[in-house]
Amino acid sequence: DVKVTQSSRYLVKRTGEKVFLECVQDMDHENMFWYRQDPGLGLRLIYFSYDVKMKEKGDIPEGYSVSREKKERFSLILESASTNQTSMYLCASSKRTGRAEAFFGQGTRLTVV
Amino acid sequence: GDSVTQMEGPVTLSEEAFLTINCTYTATGYPSLFWYVQYPGEGLQLLLKATKADDKGSNKGFEATYRKETTSFHLEKGSVQVSDSAVYFCALGSGNTPLVFGKGTRLSVIA
DSSP: OOOOOESSSSEETTTOEEEEEEEEESSOOSEEEEEETTTTEEEEEEEEEESOOOOEOOOOOTTEEEEEEEEEEEEOOOOOGGGGGGGEEEEEEOOOOOOOEEEEEOEEEEOOO | OOOEOOOOOEEEEEEOOOEEEEEEEESSSSSSSEEEEEEETEEEEEEEEOOOOOOEEEEETTTOOBTTTTTTEEEEEEEOOGGOOOEEEEEESSSSSSOOOOOOOOEEEEE
């Protein structure tokens, strides 16, 4: 069974903290993605990566960075967490072949206080 | 650029009612089309997909047909259950670029 695993289901962090959200996939997929999901706004793409050590900005990269040192792992970093980054964060992966479906992790609900 | 438009929710239905959630798309290429479902507190799960015109994707009683002439991929189910209560997302994939999602439609089914 294919799997995308996010390291935490729920996180509570303080304003100004550096926060790491980890995502691991076991499908040997080239592509990995980070989204955030907020009520009324749908899914918004933060960053994505087509290969190890590569990254591309999505629609809302401000305040975030990413790291992809290994093919199976894609980390989202909040350099200095703020209350407006309280959200549901979703990681996904897909094959490089065109038009392929994405597989999602279970999500991390982050609260910044 | 590519885009997906799906009907606004929320949609509230009685158990055993017929469900339709409309989805239309705009794409410069020849996309694949998907429906995802998200249960409360969970990530998105692929519900069904279609990769070419007139393909019908189906799963768990849900169906959607890829209509190139009307650029649509409407989701249907003949008889919904309380357990179908969730948020449904229509999406398209074109080239090796991130999927483009609709804003989601919340479905509530009442007994």
